[in-house]
Amino acid sequence: MPTLEIDGKEVTVPQGVNVLQACEIAGHEIPRFCYHERLSIAGNCRMCLVEMERSPKPIASCHMPAQDGMKVWTDTEMVRKARRGVMEFLLINHPLDCPICDQGGECDLQDQAMAYGFDRSRYEENKRAVPEKEMGPLIKTIMTRCIHCTRCIRFAAEVAGVEEIGAVGRGEHMEITTLEQAIDSELSGNLVDICPVGALTSRPYAFSARPWELRKTPSVDVMDAVGSNIRVDTRGRDVMRVLPRLHEDVNEEWIDDKTRHACDGLRRQRLDRPFVRNKKGRLEEATWDEAFTAIAKRLKGKTGEQVGAIAGDQCDAESMLALRDFMGTLGSPNLDCRQDGAKIGQGARAGYLFNTTIAGIEEADACLLVGTNPRREAAMLNARLRKRFLKGGFKVGVVGEQMDLTYQTEYLGAGPETLQQVADGKHPFAETLKNAEKPMIVLGQGALAREDGAAVLALGRQIAESFGMVQEAWNGFNVLHTAAARVAGLDLGLLPGTGGRDVEGILQGAETGEIDTVYLLAADEFDTSRLDNAFVVYQGHHGDAGAHAADVILPGAAYTEKNGTYVNTEGRVQLGRLAGFPPGEARDDWSILRALSAYTGQALPYDNLGQVRQKLIETADTFARIDQLAPAEWEAFGTRGKLGGEPFRSPVANFYMTDPISRNSETMARCTEAFILPKREATGTHG
Amino acid sequence: MRNSLVTRLYTRRHGIHVGEDQFGNQYYRNPNAHRAPGLLSSSEKRWVLYNGAPEASRVPPAWHAWLHHITDEPPADGGVPDRKPWEKEHAPNRTMTAEAYRPPGHTLRGGKRAKGTGDYEPWLPS
Numbered sequence: 001m002p003t004l005e006i007d008g009k010e011v012t013v014p015q016g017v018n019v020l021q022a023c024e025i026a027g028h029e030i031p032r033f034c035y036h037e038r039l040s041i042a043g044n045c046r047m048c049l050v051e052m053e054r055s056p057k058p059i060a061s062c063h064m065p066a067q068d069g070m071k072v073w074t075d076t077e078m079v080r081k082a083r084r085g086v087m088e089f090l091l092i093n094h095p096l097d098c099p100i101c102d103q104g105g106e107c108d109l110q111d112q113a114m115a116y117g118f119d120r121s122r123y124e125e126n127k128r129a130v131p132e133k134e135m136g137p138l139i140k141t142i143m144t145r146c147i148h149c150t151r152c153i154r155f156a157a158e159v160a161g162v163e164e165i166g167a168v169g170r171g172e173h174m175e176i177t178t179l180e181q182a183i184d185s186e187l188s189g190n191l192v193d194i195c196p197v198g199a200l201t202s203r204p205y206a207f208s209a210r211p212w213e214l215r216k217t218p219s220v221d222v223m224d225a226v227g228s229n230i231r232v233d234t235r236g237r238d239v240m241r242v243l244p245r246l247h248e249d250v251n252e253e254w255i256d257d258k259t260r261h262a263c264d265g266l267r268r269q270r271l272d273r274p275f276v277r278n279k280k281g282r283l284e285e286a287t288w289d290e291a292f293t294a295i296a297k298r299l300k301g302k303t304g305e306q307v308g309a310i311a312g313d314q315c316d317a318e319s320m321l322a323l324r325d326f327m328g329t330l331g332s333p334n335l336d337c338r339q340d341g342a343k344i345g346q347g348a349r350a351g352y353l354f355n356t357t358i359a360g361i362e363e364a365d366a367c368l369l370v371g372t373n374p375r376r377e378a379a380m381l382n383a384r385l386r387k388r389f390l391k392g393g394f395k396v397g398v399v400g401e402q403m404d405l406t407y408q409t410e411y412l413g414a415g416p417e418t419l420q421q422v423a424d425g426k427h428p429f430a431e432t433l434k435n436a437e438k439p440m441i442v443l444g445q446g447a448l449a450r451e452d453g454a455a456v457l458a459l460g461r462q463i464a465e466s467f468g469m470v471q472e473a474w475n476g477f478n479v480l481h482t483a484a485a486r487v488a489g490l491d492l493g494l495l496p497g498t499g500g501r502d503v504e505g506i507l508q509g510a511e512t513g514e515i516d517t518v519y520l521l522a523a524d525e526f527d528t529s530r531l532d533n534a535f536v537v538y539q540g541h542h543g544d545a546g547a548h549a550a551d552v553i554l555p556g557a558a559y560t561e562k563n564g565t566y567v568n569t570e571g572r573v574q575l576g577r578l579a580g581f582p583p584g585e586a587r588d589d590w591s592i593l594r595a596l597s598a599y600t601g602q603a604l605p606y607d608n609l610g611q612v613r614q615k616l617i618e619t620a621d622t623f624a625r626i627d628q629l630a631p632a633e634w635e636a637f638g639t640r641g642k643l644g645g646e647p648f649r650s651p652v653a654n655f656y657m658t659d660p661i662s663r664n665s666e667t668m669a670r671c672t673e674a675f676i677l678p679k680r681e682a683t684g685t686h687g
Numbered sequence: 688m689r690n691s692l693v694t695r696l697y698t699r700r701h702g703i704h705v706g707e708d709q710f711g712n713q714y715y716r717n718p719n720a721h722r723a724p725g726l727l728s729s730s731e732k733r734w735v736l737y738n739g740a741p742e743a744s745r746v747p748p749a750w751h752a753w754l755h756h757i758t759d760e761p762p763a764d765g766g767v768p769d770r771k772p773w774e775k776e777h778a779p780n781r782t783m784t785a786e787a788y789r790p791p792g793h794t795l796r797g798g799k800r801a802k803g804t805g806d807y808e809p810w811l812p813s
Contacts, residue, residue, distance in 0.1 A: 236805040269810045283812035543810025583807050 004070035019061035019072055020048050028074045031083060031112045033090075033196045034149035035062035038252065039158055042150050045090075047112065049082040050074050058082045080116070087116040090147050093128040093172065094197070101145070103198030105211040109147065130175055136182025137670035138189055138257060139200050146199035148174050152191045159254065160185040161386050161406025182674045185406075186379040186655055189260040193244065193253075202241065204261055204667045209233070209240045217579035218245055220566050221259045222314045222559040223662060225481035226358070226380045227568025228255045232263075232560050237580030239263040239560050249359040249629075250568065256379035257671065258655065258662055263560070265665030269543040271555035272584025283553065288585065288595070291552050296599040298517055298535050304331030308506035308515045311337040311494050312522035312540065313483035314659055316564025316576065318612045319556070319589030320489050321619060322604060323521050326593050329602040333500030334515065337489030339525045340651060341503055342445055343453030344479060345490040347637025349622075351457065352490050354381075354569040355475035356440050357629060362388050364476065366436035368429070369409070370419060370460065371400045371648030372444020376655040377482045378569070382406070395436075397422075397429040400446060400648035414647035416456060419447075423463045433467040440469060440476035446648045448479065458638030470634055481569040482651055482658070484559075488567040491620045510534035520546045521589070522556065524660055539592055541582070542660035554596075555586035558661060562588045563609055565616065565623060573626050690736050698736060706763040708750050711738035714761065744780035 003012045004019075006026040013022045018041070020030050033045035043063035050061045053071035058079055061072070073079065091113065098104045130143040148167070153176065156165040162185040167176050176199070183191070192202045214233035221228040221242075228251035231243045242263050244255040274291035275283040286294070299307065309327050311320050320337065327335045338345065344352040356364065361384045374382040382405060388394050389407040396409040399418050403409075412418050412429050421427040425434075433439045443460045447453070461477065463469070469476030481487060496502045501509055507530045509515030515534055522540035528549035538550035541558040561582040567573050582588075587595075590612055597604045606612045616623040622630070652658055654676050656668040690698075702715035713736045720732035733754050735746060746754060749762035749770075760766030781787045792800020 238804045238806075267807045270807050272807070272809045275812060547810060584809065 002066050002068040002070075004066055004068065004072060006072045007074055013066050017066050019050060019052075019059070019064045019066050019070070022066040023050065023061060023072065023074050030061055030074060031116065032062060033108060033112075033147060034151060036151055036154075036194060039151060039154040039194075042154065045147065045149050046086045047083060047090075049079060049086065051076050051078050083116045084118060087113060088118050088122070091117065091121070092123045093144075094147060095127065095144050097145075101142075101198040102140075102201040102206055103145075103195075107198060108196035128172060133176070133178050134180050134182065135178055135191075135200070136184075136188065137667065137674050138203055138261060139183065139191055140203040140206050141200055143176065143199055145197050146176055147197055148176070149196055150176070151194045151196065152176060152200060155191060155194050156183065156185065156188075158390070159190070159383060159387070160187040165191075184675050186256045186258070186375065187254055187383060189257045190244070190254045202261075204264060205241045209235055214240055215579070217560075217577050219560065219579060220574045220576040221255065222484035222566060222576070223258045223262060223659065224256075224378050224380075225484055225486060225569035226250060226378045227484065227566055227570075227572060227574050228259050228380055229574070230255060230259060232577075232579035234560075234580045237561075237583070239266050239579060249357065250570075250572070251380045252383075254380065254383060258379075258658070258668065261667040261671070262662040262665045264667050265542075265661040265663070266558055266560060268664040268666075269660075270583050270586070271541055271543055271547060271553055272582075272586055273555060274585065275550075275553040277551040283550075288554075291554060292596050292599040294552055295517075295537055295596060296601075299330065299600050302330075302516055304333065305499075306514070306516040307332040307519070308334035308501060308509065308517070309336075309519040309521065310339060310503055310506060310523040310526075311335075311485065311489055312520070312546075313339060313485050313525060314559060314661075315485040315489070315522055316559070316562060316566060316589065317485075317488040317492060317616055317623065318564055318609070319521060319593065320485065320494055321492055321612065321616055322590040322593035322597075323519070324492055324494055325604050325615075326597050326600075327519075329597055329604070330600065333497030334506050334509070335494055335500060336496055336503045336506065337486065337494035338449075339483070339503055339523050340445055340449040341453075342449040342486075343457060344448055345495050346454075346639075348633060348635035349491070349571070350475065350477065350632035350634050351461070351637030352479050352481075352487065353571045353632050354442075354478040354480060355632060356478050357570045358384050360474075361385055361440070362391070363474075364388060364436075364438045364440045365393055366395045366397075366432050366439040368397045368412075368422065368433065368439070368441045368463070369400065370441065370443050370456070371447025371650070372442055372480050373401060373403050373405070373446075373650035373652065374442070374444075374480065375403065375405050376650060376652040377444060378480060379655070381480065381569075395429075395432050397432070400444070401650055403650075415645060416452065416459070416643035416648075417645065419456065419459055419463070420643060423459055423466065425466075430467070433463075433469075436467075438471075438474050438476065439467055440478060442478045442480050444480050444648070444650060445482050446650045449651060450644065450646065452641060452644040454639045455641035455643050458640045459643070461638045473631075475631060475634065479569070484566055484568070487569060487571055488565065491567060491571075491622055492616075493619075507531065520550070522546070522660075539589065540660070541586065542664055544660040544663065554592050555582070555584065556589040556592060557582035557586055561586075565613070567622075570629060571622065571632060572629055573623055575626060690741065694734075694736070698734075702734075705733075705753075705761045706750075708747050708762075710745055710747070712736065712745060712750070713738070714750060714754070742779055747777040 011026040030048045032048040034042045048061045049058035051073040133141045217232045229245040229247040231245045274286045276286040276294045278284045386407045398409045447456045464477035517535045520538045524544040524546045528545045536550045537552045538546040539554040560579040564576045656671040662668045701717040705714045716733045718731040749767040753761045758766040789796040
């Protein structure tokens with residue numbers, strides 16, 4: 001713990017920090033362009049110069065380790081003069097196009113020029129001009145604005161793990177360049193955030209808004225089960241963009257491209273008014289009253305066994321609770337939240353959580369990925385695995401598809417038989433797991449959402465126990481979800497009751513006519529044509545598969561349009577907040593179910609959000625602990641059974657299109673075109 | 688609506704007819720009108736009898752100049768140069784008529800406006 005003097009004040013800082021961080025700890029902000037806490041140090045912008053005792057020249061504080069007895073001054077005449085000089089040189093070749101620059105208002109160079117900029121130019125020669133570079137459908141480049149901080153190069157190489165950005169030339173002629181092709185990384189949107197100037201800007205957002213006219217709402221992402229913390233920027237009720245919000249234990253300060261850019265899907269194909277199918281078999285616009293009456297009429301005289309309900313992948317906990325209670329009033333046991341048919345949720349909570357926690361990955365020293373492609377299913381979690389890998393001493397084994405995860409993996413095999421070999425200790429990787437101090441196993445939905453899912457789950461548990469993955473203060477057993485709503489649904493017990501049907505059972509019942517009415521709560525991810533014989537009520541926000549099969553459509557709210565509670569794959573309860581109201585007649589999802597319950601006879605016992613949340617906590621007390629993780633008890637789950645022979649396949653084939661919102665997003669369609677389709681052609685299955 | 692009785696009586700007694708514009712409005716002057724205090728040059732009174740409803744914008748620009756003492760000579764006598772070939776025909780104010788201006792996106796102009804904040808595309812059953 002070195003103690004140093006900064007501006008005449010003594011500070012003790014942790015070992016290993018640099019002078020810049022020490023100054024931050026002491027409460028002095030140091031201007032910087034190239035330095036970034038989560039990237040390696042480049043020290044090439046020279047903006048963070050400070051004066052140090054016994055140093056004839058000012059030193060770059062980001063590059064100087066803090067040592068005992070240092071004397072540093074951050075605001076002397078020498079420092080100011082040096083920074084002014086640096087700034088003047090930076091501005092020599094920086095265009096004066098702030099009024100038409102998308103970074104305007106949130107630009108580091110603009111901000112720092114307020115403090116250190118020279119109010120006129122002494123530069124008489126021609127300014128440098130740099131040709132634009134191709135960076136794909138998400139990033140727009142105006143390379144003349146580049147100040148060569150190299151943050152983008154370091155981010156791509158270190159965090160994203162794609163070495164597709166580099167620099168050519170030196171000095172004034174240096175240029176950041178790509179291989180003239182789109183950056184094929186699901187984290188590429190973060191390049192826009194880390195660029196301190198307007199050289200890399202968001203292409204879908206180009207020229208659409210200014211930062212000061214946007215209302216910023218802290219919220220939570222639902223595109224995957226990571227629950228990245230986001231900030232939703234809205235103008236009116238329009239979501240203009242989504243930015244990451246710092247959460248060290250979940251997404252650090254990054255988010256993936258789907259989270260960031262799928263928001264334009266919120267403007268297309270929205271359900272904004274109720275519809276009821278008329279006698280001629282056509283959907284007709286209706287009032288809420290007519291829609292509820294039609295449902296109540298249909299449900300009249302039906303027994304609970306004839307009704308089924310399926311909850312979707314992006315539902316908030318409030319609406320799922322309302323759905324569960326509504327089905328309770330109908331006396332129906334046919335209720336399921338596992339659209340993909342995953343065999344989880346029966347048994348202990350630890351059996352369906354990512355128990356290691358995302359931050360906990362950094363402590364692990366061996367990892368077995370089973371039937372999952374974290375790069376596609378949970379890109380932020382994959383970034384954490386890569387971060388752990390870069391520290392060294394981290395072996396990753398893969399059972400399932402062969403894939404590029406941006407770090408080195410050992411491919412063990414394709415299916416359950418390989419997993420059985422590992423469990424029996426016959427596979428060489430078993431040795432790695434045995435020798436590891438904190439090993440972990442990640443079971444993906446590709447391994448669980450299949451016929452033998454329960455057996456795979458039990459086998460995963462066996463591996464976890466026999467290789468010492470479950471210790472005191474360390475639980476290496478993980479289930480990686482792909483749906484943001486899944487853990488909340490399982491916590492609330494949206495599972496078939498005694499004698500009830502699961503998703504497959506409901507669909508089969510609908511085909512044979514045993515199930516008369518099916519209630520879909522934003523559930524689209526299955527073959528909805530199987531519901532043709534049943535009366536389908538669809539409540540959701542997009543006209544996707546479910547709406548096409550529906551007989552009554554109730555317009556609900558998307559994730560930016562309601563105050564909702566979400567539980568991520570770790571079991572972390574987080575609050576999403578209303579950023580803009582739902583379109584047209586659409587309403588909060590739980591309130592729709594509450595209103596409908598009054599028509600069918602027995603009104604649900606809550607009238608406002610506070611009462612719903614109270615009920616949530618009564619149902620599962622984990623909901624009382626917002627953003628806190630309690631280790632789940634290691635109790636019984638999983639049933640031994642016969643393993644199938646099918647290889648594991650990741651449920652996510654196209655990272656950019658996994659849910660109604662991203663399927664309706666133009667930006668995601670462009671990404672699919674740029675990144676997914678060319679690869680499919682290369683596999684030879686094309687044409 | 689017509690010109691008022693008083694105006695017509697005054698015109699008959701004192702008005703000297705000066706000319707007529709393309710819309711049929713009649714222009715008069717009275718060189719002996721009482722000089723109003725503060726009036727600098729011309730002491731004469733100039734006025735117009737509208738052909739039809741009194742509507743100030745129906746006076747074409749050349750006659751407007753003469754009426755307001757901007758020129759001394761009426762247009763017919765070369766007070767104002769002739770209309771240039773590229774100048775448009777004078778048209779009175781069209782507010783309240785069928786040709787009135789409607790902003791883009793107005794219901795009477797097709798109702799199709801440019802995209803704006805808060806717009807969304809609703810799903811409709813096919």
